[in-house]
Amino acid sequence: MKPNPEQSAKHQLIQLYPLPHDHDQAAHAALYLSTLDGVSAQAHGDTPCISVHYRLPECRLLWIEDHLKQAGFHLDESILSKIKRALAHYCEDIACSNLDIPEHNIKNRDVYVKVWDNHPHGDHDETPEELRRYL
Numbered sequence: 001m002k003p004n005p006e007q008s009a010k011h012q013l014i015q016l017y018p019l020p021h022d023h024d025q026a027a028h029a030a031l032y033l034s035t036l037d038g039v040s041a042q043a044h045g046d047t048p049c050i051s052v053h054y055r056l057p058e059c060r061l062l063w064i065e066d067h068l069k070q071a072g073f074h075l076d077e078s079i080l081s082k083i084k085r086a087l088a089h090y091c092e093d094i095a096c097s098n099l100d101i102p103e104h105n106i107k108n109r110d111v112y113v114k115v116w117d118n119h120p121h122g123d124h125d126e127t128p129e130e131l132r133r134y135l
Contacts, residue, residue: 015076
């Protein structure tokens with residue numbers, strides 16, 4: 001079964017490097033990301049954090065992060081942020097590869113039932129009927 005469009009919609013929080021203490025840094029980054037096709041972003045108040053919405057496979061978090069770095073923004077490089085980003089990248093890779101798998105035809109199950117009925121599958125008793133009554 002193909003995933004529905006809601007499953008391909010992604011929401012991520014991107015942590016920017018907290019220094020310098022410029023509160024407009026997140027607002028500028030969100031404004032920059034909003035100019036990219038398929039990406040909507042907004043800053044999170046006084047924290048150096050951006051809320052990003054996008055759809056797979058058109059956009060990916062790695063692509064968004066690369067655009068931020070090329071524009072001169074610095075991402076939070078703490079070990080926890082790196083782990084979160086690596087996990088998000090891995091999950092998006094799996095989700096995109098699953099979108100490439102063709103849908104299986106499971107509507108016609110009668111074929112499998114007929115094959116099962118005609119195939120010896122271990123629950124047949126080879127004992128003749130007249131001997132089964134006496135045992």
